[in-house]
Amino acid sequence: xxxxxxxxxxxxxxxxxxxxxxxxxxxxxxxxxxxxxxxxxxxxxxxxxxxxxxxxxxxxxxxxxxxxxxxxxxxxxxxxxxxxxxxxxxxxxxxxxxxxxxxxxxxxxxxxxxxxxxxxxxxxxxxxxxxxxxxxxxxxxxxxxxxxxxxxxxxxxxxxxxxxxxxxxxxxxxxxxxxxxxxxxxxxxxxxxxxxxxxxxxxxxxxxxxxxxxxxxxxxxxxxxxxxxxxxxxxxxxxxxxxxxxxxxxxxxxxxxxxxxxxxxxxxxxxxxxxxxxxxxxxxxxxxxx
Ligand SMILES: Cc1cc2nc3c(=O)[nH]c(=O)nc-3n(C[C@H](O)[C@H](O)[C@H](O)COP(=O)(O)OP(=O)(O)OC[C@H]3O[C@@H](n4cnc5c(N)ncnc54)[C@H](O)[C@@H]3O)c2cc1C
Numbered sequence: 591x592x593x594x595x596x597x598x599x600x601x602x603x604x605x606x607x608x609x610x611x612x613x614x615x616x617x618x619x620x621x622x623x624x625x626x627x628x629x630x631x632x633x634x635x636x637x638x639x640x641x642x643x644x645x646x647x648x649x650x651x652x653x654x655x656x657x658x659x660x661x662x663x664x665x666x667x668x669x670x671x672x673x674x675x676x677x678x679x680x681x682x683x684x685x686x687x688x689x690x691x692x693x694x695x696x697x698x699x700x701x702x703x704x705x706x707x708x709x710x711x712x713x714x715x716x717x718x719x720x721x722x723x724x725x726x727x728x729x730x731x732x733x734x735x736x737x738x739x740x741x742x743x744x745x746x747x748x749x750x751x752x753x754x755x756x757x758x759x760x761x762x763x764x765x766x767x768x769x770x771x772x773x774x775x776x777x778x779x780x781x782x783x784x785x786x787x788x789x790x791x792x793x794x795x796x797x798x799x800x801x802x803x804x805x806x807x808x809x810x811x812x813x814x815x816x817x818x819x820x821x822x823x824x825x826x827x828x829x830x831x832x833x834x835x836x837x838x839x840x841x842x843x844x845x846x847x848x849x850x851x852x853x854x855x856x857x858x859x860x861x862x863x864x865x866x867x868x869x870x871x872x873x874x875x876x877x878x879x880x
Pocket of ligand 1: 643
């Protein structure tokens with residue numbers, strides 16, 4: 591595998607997922623570029639070796655069980671190129687870096703997404719968004735690896751997506767890059783808004799603890815946090831996982847939480863909210879199965 595990328599062996603993934611779940615994988619490979627990524631996937635599939643693509647790990651609940659396979663990490667796929675008012679960016683670029691580069695070029699349209707951790711690929715999979723803007727609002731197309739191990743461009747119109755959901759979610763697919771529409775605006779103004787949003791996030795989200803953002807998507811017209819809080823669930827815990835006191839739609843890892851703790855807590859929340867409000871909460875985070 592060394593031909594395809596940097597290889598780390600017997601690696602604890604706790605620094606690769608924002609919940610900080612400690613679980614080991616046999617290998618973690620960082621492909622050198624998109625060509626080596628394709629070769630790696632083909633090699634793994636041909637040799638029937640299990641693989642899992644992890645982005646920034648900020649929306650996943652990793653299993654507690656050892657992974658006898660390869661974690662693919664796209665930290666070397668970070669290209670950013672502008673042609674006309676269209677940006678081509680590779681999937682491993684962190685959203686924060688992408689937005690900073692766009693702002694340097696005068697494009698303000700993704701500005702308010704700053705503060706969402708994670709990479710462009712992960713943001714596309716879950717149609718990440720904040721303050722009324724979603725990634726898909728300005729996507730032109732997505733590049734994936736197809737069944738023939740070739741890069742295929744899919745226009746946005748051909749992709750099924752919704753609020754915090756896309757057809758890519760929970761599918762074994764590799765997003766390599768995307769084309770984004772750049773819209774110019776008042777950079778100073780958006781930077782002010784970003785600073786204000788950072789303060790808002792700090793005041794309302796438990797950023798001092800390990801977490802993976804909102805646990806549940808907001809049901810139409812409702813706030814998941816409100817439903818959880820008013821079901822009396824703030825601060826309840828299972829093992830090392832706890833419903834945040836600051837924001838009830840966040841589960842925090844306050845004491846070496848396992849995947850098992852987090853998933854059990856999720857089940858309790860779903861059950862209680864259903865009983866109290868007759869609302870079926872839908873998970874925004876991804877429960878990973880190796
Ligand atoms: C403090 C905090 C605040 C947050 N705030 C927000 C917010 O305001 N709005 C919001 O929408 N989200 C928010 N999130 C959640 C999370 O940051 C986003 O969902 C983010 O887009 C996930 O990206 P990631 O790279 O970390 O994906 P990961 O968690 O690594 O992966 C998520 C899923 O996408 C898949 N995936 C990742 N990259 C690729 C790829 N290149 N190709 C194919 N599949 C891939 C993974 O296999 C996994 O199934 C927050 C999280 C935290 C911790």
